Amino acid sequence: MSWPETACDESSADQELRMELKGLMGLDPEVPARPKAQLSPEILALAEELRRESVRRRHAPIIKLAKPRPVWPMLLAAGLPVALALGGLGVWGSVQKRKADTLAAAVREKDAEMQRLAKITAEAAAQVKATQNELVLARSGAKGAQKARELVLPLQPSASRQPLDTQTVSNPSR
Amino acid sequence: MQAPDNTTTPFGDVADFHQAFADLYPRLVAYARRYGATYPEDIAQEAFVILMQREEPVDHPAAFLYGTVRTLSLTERRPMKNQNLSLEAVMEPGRPPEAEELLLSREVRERMRTLSPTFREALWLFVVEGLSIREIGEILEIPDATVKTRIHRAKAQLREQLNTSGGAHVLA
Numbered sequence: 001m002s003w004p005e006t007a008c009d010e011s012s013a014d015q016e017l018r019m020e021l022k023g024l025m026g027l028d029p030e031v032p033a034r035p036k037a038q039l040s041p042e043i044l045a046l047a048e049e050l051r052r053e054s055v056r057r058r059h060a061p062i063i064k065l066a067k068p069r070p071v072w073p074m075l076l077a078a079g080l081p082v083a084l085a086l087g088g089l090g091v092w093g094s095v096q097k098r099k100a101d102t103l104a105a106a107v108r109e110k111d112a113e114m115q116r117l118a119k120i121t122a123e124a125a126a127q128v129k130a131t132q133n134e135l136v137l138a139r140s141g142a143k144g145a146q147k148a149r150e151l152v153l154p155l156q157p158s159a160s161r162q163p164l165d166t167q168t169v170s171n172p173s174r
Numbered sequence: 175m176q177a178p179d180n181t182t183t184p185f186g187d188v189a190d191f192h193q194a195f196a197d198l199y200p201r202l203v204a205y206a207r208r209y210g211a212t213y214p215e216d217i218a219q220e221a222f223v224i225l226m227q228r229e230e231p232v233d234h235p236a237a238f239l240y241g242t243v244r245t246l247s248l249t250e251r252r253p254m255k256n257q258n259l260s261l262e263a264v265m266e267p268g269r270p271p272e273a274e275e276l277l278l279s280r281e282v283r284e285r286m287r288t289l290s291p292t293f294r295e296a297l298w299l300f301v302v303e304g305l306s307i308r309e310i311g312e313i314l315e316i317p318d319a320t321v322k323t324r325i326h327r328a329k330a331q332l333r334e335q336l337n338t339s340g341g342a343h344v345l346a
Contacts, residue, residue, distance in 0.1 A: 010306045017325065021301045024332045026282045037196040047195035050219055051183070054226030 184225055184235040195222065198236060201303060202243050208298075209247035217246045237309035240299070244313060285335050293328035300325050 019029045037043075183191035199218055206214035221242035225235060232238045278286065286294055299310045300321075307325075311318045 014307055017329075018301055018304070021297065021325070021329055021332075024329065024336065025286070025297075025301060026279050027301065036193075037200070039192060039196050043196045043199065044192055046199075046219070047192050047222075050195070050222045051188070051191060051226060054223045057223065058227045058229075 184228070184232050184238075191226075194235070198239060202239055205240060205303070206243050206247045209244065211247040211250055213250070214247070217243055217250065220246060234306075234309045234312060237305065237312040240303070240305065240309070241313040241315075285332060288335065289328055289331055293324050293331070296321055296324040297328040297332075 022029045181188055185191045185194040199222070202218035202221060203214045206217040211217050218239075221239045224242055225232065225238055286297070289297070295314070296310055299305045299313065300307070305313070307318050307321050310321045314321070
């Protein structure tokens with residue numbers, strides 16, 4: 001046989017191993033692994049048919065049965081979840097920002113209210129203090145005037161509490 | 175790149191192809207049958223057509239044919255069974271392949287069946303099909319060293335079985 005034989009590029013060690021294994025398997029080591037086959041008309045016809053088929057296939061134009069699918073639906077399908085996620089994140093962020101702004105405005109309003117109340121309280125306290133001062137002054141003025149008009153007389157000591165070094169005398173004018 | 179003309183084949187000229195086809199076709203059919211192919215003849219013929227229509231030359235045409243037959247047989251079975259096929263299931267069809275029946279005695283066939291399917295396949299390709307270590311590596315898509323290891327382990331197991339059962343008549 002003229003077509004490339006397997007054993008041509010085999011080492012002698014491999015060939016010996018094959019012979020040994022053939023013996024172990026009960027095969028005749030002298031019988032070649034690939035005996036030359038007879039070329040029957042049927043085999044020749046089949047071989048020719050296959051050869052022509054291979055030539056026909058080799059020269060046949062490659063017909064693409066399906067059109068190449070556009071890429072954009074795939075990209076859209078791949079990008080849609082990402083876009084949805086980003087959009088959702090944006091909406092959530094804007095809602096959070098609106099909440100934060102409302103809270104900040106409420107805090108500012110409360111702060112201003114507190115300052116206003118503190119101012120009112122301070123003014124009221126100052127007014128109370130001033131009134132108290134006026135009242136004190138008025139009281140002290142009234143006390144001075146009353147003191148000037150009064151005649152302070154010494155108390156007559158009682159008989160029972162008469163000191164020893166004093167003597168009770170009768171008033172001749174009475 | 176120069177396109178191959180119609181008279182050149184991977185085996186040489188047309189006459190060489192005819193001879194190679196006559197030699198290899200029955201073996202490839204038997205090899206497809208070993209894998210449980212439903213249409214082994216179709217698979218072997220398709221392998222030849224695939225090889226012949228290739229633009230790039232093939233280093234080992236016989237190995238390419240065996241590898242293509244193996245792949246086509248496995249892919250033919252897979253959708254029909256609709257299940258994950260193990261090599262053990264593939265290599266153990268309902269009845270022994272005809273080539274084994276013709277070539278090997280019943281005792282040796284029994285011993286071969288006790289071997290691991292991976293060892294058995296490498297052994298079959300090396301001894302019965304007469305393929306080289308490199309070709310078997312190409313067919314099974316494994317390194318040459320792995321092929322050698324499998325063959326040597328198969329040999330050791332066969333020798334051990336021979337010693338325990340005293341099968342001297344096999345050697346004779």
